[in-house]
Amino acid sequence: MVKAAVNLVEDIGGCVLFVRDVLRTxxxxxxxxxxxxxxxxxxxxxxLPTTGMAGFFVGAIMTVQFTMQIKTFGALGYLGGLSTSATxxxxxxxxxxxxxSGKVGAFTSAELGTMRVTEQIDAxxxxxxxxxxxxxxxxxxxxxxxxxFLLATGLSMSIFGGxxxxxxxxxxxxxxxxxxxxxxxxxxxxxxxxxKCLVFALILASVCTYKGYTAHGGxxxxxxxxxxxAVMTMVGIVVADWLTxxxxxxALKLFGGAGA
Amino acid sequence: MIAFNHVRKSFGxxxxxxxxxxxxxxxxxxxxxxxxGTGKSVLLKTIVGLLQPTSGEISVDGVNVVGLxxxxxxxIRRKCGMVFQHxxxxxxxxxxxxxxxxxxxxxxxxxxxxxxxxxxxxxELVHLQGIENKKPxxxxxxxxxxxxxxxxxxxxxxxxxFDEPTTGLDPVTTRAINHLIFELSRKLKTTSLVVSHDxxxxxxxxxxxxxxDQGQIVDQGSxxxxxxxxxxxxxxxxxxxxxxxxxx
Numbered sequence: 001m002v003k004a005a006v007n008l009v010e011d012i013g014g015c016v017l018f019v020r021d022v023l024r025t026x027x028x029x030x031x032x033x034x035x036x037x038x039x040x041x042x043x044x045x046x047x048l049p050t051t052g053m054a055g056f057f058v059g060a061i062m063t064v065q066f067t068m069q070i071k072t073f074g075a076l077g078y079l080g081g082l083s084t085s086a087t088x089x090x091x092x093x094x095x096x097x098x099x100x101s102g103k104v105g106a107f108t109s110a111e112l113g114t115m116r117v118t119e120q121i122d123a124x125x126x127x128x129x130x131x132x133x134x135x136x137x138x139x140x141x142x143x144x145x146x147x148x149f150l151l152a153t154g155l156s157m158s159i160f161g162g163x164x165x166x167x168x169x170x171x172x173x174x175x176x177x178x179x180x181x182x183x184x185x186x187x188x189x190x191x192x193x194x195x196k197c198l199v200f201a202l203i204l205a206s207v208c209t210y211k212g213y214t215a216h217g218g219x220x221x222x223x224x225x226x227x228x229x230a231v232m233t234m235v236g237i238v239v240a241d242w243l244t245x246x247x248x249x250x251a252l253k254l255f256g257g258a259g260a
Numbered sequence: 261m262i263a264f265n266h267v268r269k270s271f272g273x274x275x276x277x278x279x280x281x282x283x284x285x286x287x288x289x290x291x292x293x294x295x296x297g298t299g300k301s302v303l304l305k306t307i308v309g310l311l312q313p314t315s316g317e318i319s320v321d322g323v324n325v326v327g328l329x330x331x332x333x334x335x336i337r338r339k340c341g342m343v344f345q346h347x348x349x350x351x352x353x354x355x356x357x358x359x360x361x362x363x364x365x366x367x368x369x370x371x372x373x374x375x376x377x378x379x380x381x382x383x384e385l386v387h388l389q390g391i392e393n394k395k396p397x398x399x400x401x402x403x404x405x406x407x408x409x410x411x412x413x414x415x416x417x418x419x420x421x422f423d424e425p426t427t428g429l430d431p432v433t434t435r436a437i438n439h440l441i442f443e444l445s446r447k448l449k450t451t452s453l454v455v456s457h458d459x460x461x462x463x464x465x466x467x468x469x470x471x472x473d474q475g476q477i478v479d480q481g482s483x484x485x486x487x488x489x490x491x492x493x494x495x496x497x498x499x500x501x502x503x504x505x506x507x508x
Contacts, residue, residue, distance in 0.1 A: 122310050123348040127362035127415065128337050130330070 011232065018210045021132055022140050029130065031137040039142025047103050047150055054099045055092065055154030059161030062087050067170040079166055080177035081184030087158045088185060088193040094241055096154035097200035100147055101233035105208040108139055109229035112212025113222035121213070136213060140205045147201035148194075155193060192248040199244050203236040261286050262307060262419065262451065267316035269302055276302050277313065278475040284468070289445050289452045291462035293497060294472035300455040301345065301423050303472070307453070308340050308421065309333040320419070338366060341417030341450075345424045347404035349396040355407050356392035359383065362415040382410040385447075386440060402433035406440070413444060420445065422454040426461070434458070438465060459501035463487065471497070 062083040070076060115121050115135065124131045159181075166177040208229045215225035262284045269277040276299040284290045292300050305311040306318055309325055317324050325336050349358050359379045363370060370378070383389055386406040396404055405425065412420065422441060426434040438458070442465040445452040456462060462469050463483045471479040471486075471494050479491040486494060 118346045119344040119348040120350055122305075123342070123344060123350075123411075125310065125330070126308055126337055126340070126342045127411075128334055128365045129361075 011228075014214065015206055015210045015232075018213065019206045022136055022206075022209070025130065025132045025137055026141070029133050031133050031141075035138035036141050036145075039138045040146050043104055043142055043146035044149065046107070047100060047146070048153065050099065050103060051096055051150040051154045052157045054096055055157035056161035058092050058095050058154070059083065059087050059158030059163075060165040062091060062158070063162040063165040064169055067166075071170075076170060076172055077176060078180050078184065079170060079172055080162065081180035081182075083162045083166070084159055084181050085185045085189055087162065088155055089189050089196075090241070090245070092155045092158045093151055093193055093196040093200060094237065096151050097147075097197075097204065097237045098234055100150060100200075101204055101208075101230060101237065104143060104147060105204050105229045105233050106226050108143065108208040109212040109215070109226050110222055112136075112139070112209060113215030113225040116213065116215045117218050117222055131213075136209050140209050143205035143208070144198075144201045147204055148197050151197035151200065152194065155197070188252065192244070195248070196241065196244045199240050200237050203240055204233055207233045207236060261319075261321060262453065263317075263319045264303075265317040265319070267303075267306065267313045267318060269299065269306065269311065269313045275314075276475050277306075279316070280472075280475075280477060282470060282477065282480065284451055284453060286451050287449055288467040289442070289454065289465055291466040291469045292453065292455045292472060293457065293459060293462060293469060295457075295493075298472045299475045300472055304342070304421050304423050304453060304455050307419075308337050308342055338415070339417060340419040340421055341412035341415060342421040343405075343408055343412050343423065343425050345427055347396065347401070347408040349404055349407055349411070351396055354393050354395055355383075355388075355399070358396065358407060359411045359414050362411060366415045378414055379410075382414045383407075385413060385444065386410045387436075402429055402437075405429065405433075405437060409437075409440060409444070413448060416448070418450055420448075420450045420452040422452065422456075424455055424457070426456065426458060434461075441465065457497075459497040463501060 063079065066079055066083045066086070067076070070079060070082065112121075112135070121131045121135070124134055163174055163177050166172040167174060211225045211229040211232065215221050217224070264280050264282050267277055267280045268275065280303060282290075292303065294300050302311055306313050307320065307325065309328060309330075313326055316326065318326055320336050320339065323336065325333065328336070349355075350361065353361065356376075356379055359382055360375050363375050363378055379392065380389070383392065386409050388403060388406050388410065391399055391403065391407075396407070399407070409425075420441075425441065426437050429437065438461040441452065441454060444450070445465075454462075454466070463486070466483055468482060469480060469486045470477055471489075471491065473493050479486070479489050479494050481489070487498065489495070489498070
């Protein structure tokens with residue numbers, strides 16, 4: 001138990017120091033725009049269909065759940081607003097980020113871990129280059145940008161999924177479904193959802209690059225780093241979800257934003 | 261010249277190098293032999309700062325490399341080219357880009373034409389041509405090892421470090437790689453340190469041989485001196501080498 005706690009603290013500390021190195025490299029010796037664009041393209045193309053589909057079904061599930069709840073109160077007119085609010089503010093970013101941690105996070109961690117155990121990272125150092133600048137920074141920035149974009153795309157698809165299920169399952173026409181969205185979902189809710197997406201993207205990029213870069217011990221070590229990436233990212237995302245919700249609520253109280 | 265002075269290296273409570281001292285004069289080929297897990301690769305990696313020794317001094321051309329940070333190690337790494345146990349080629353880059361990688365880093369002022377010429381020369385040195393556009397995954401393991409050699413010599417190092425360059429290769433490719441090491445060392449007039457299990461090859465091309473066992477040098481000398489060694493481990497390696505000779 002004590003050992004696990006020490007390992008956890010070591011992991012968090014190591015990750016923070018690693019991100020500090022990445023940011024320092026970004027500032028003093030940035031990588032090329034081309035290498036970032038390659039990563040953005042790679043991550044986006046790999047995960048766009050899955051994220052879109054996941055987003056669609058998250059919206060659809062929320063609509064089905066809310067229909068069952070509010071039908072008895074005769075408040076089906078608010079279905080669009082309630083379903084979209086819950087999806088954008090909480091469930092959507094969380095579930096889509098989980099999905100990305102399994103897909104983008106595991107892939108990147110395995111890719112970097114393999115580079116580490118096959119001595120490619122040592123070779124980069126021996127050839128007089130900085131591995132953080134050459135392979136970590138483009139992936140880090142690429143994953144943050146793509147994940148943010150993918151999460152936002154997933155959320156858009158969730159509205160579409162909710163709309164479609166609202167029509168097919170609950171019998172609400174699209175106009176009625178969309179009409180109450182602006183009354184319940186304020187611009188503040190959208191911003192809060194997007195802020196969560198950004199935080200989740202940062203956690204994902206930090207953990208998967210860190211765990212991949214520090215992998216050791218051959219194929220087994222790569223496997224362990226992939227598992228650790230999935231676990232650490234998911235736990236990190238859940239904790240960040242609570243934290244961002246808390247911060248959003250506090251900001252809402254302070255600045256008096258309207259809406260749910 | 262490379263000199264080790266009482267170098268020790270521990271991983272936790274396990275001491276891998278126990279006070280190693282030796283020197284390699286410029287232009288010599290030194291073979292470091294020993295069974296697996298005796299600290300041969302660790303010893304090689306400490307020269308270029310991939311691992312830091314626990315204590316002792318390692319001097320490369322008079323500069324003590326122990327304790328230097330990544331930036332300070334850059335001129336040392338510029339002098340040393342390292343061929344790893346794995347080919348360690350970058351999977352996402354073509355053979356051409358792999359060989360050109362170090363050149364672009366070391367000599368950013370070179371034109372694309374000059375880089376292409378250098379890459380072509382280096383691939384010719386390792387007897388590989390016409391595979392510039394292939395990815396590492398599309399060529400054999402032996403070819404990957406040779407590309408790795410080409411990538412290392414492309415930056416024109418004065419010191420070549422080979423970490424088990426023939427591990428996992430068939431006897432024919434092993435012989436070809438060993439011949440290449442000799443050829444490159446003589447042609448490019450480099451100082452070479454080769455970590456290996458191959459006594460047969462060491463006797464053929466080394467100027468000096470060191471036998472490591474459990475982190476300590478148990479015997480060393482010229483190939484002729486090693487042939488006369490009475491140390492049991494050296495005898496074991498010699499027996500294997502003689503069996504190999506008679507087998508081939």
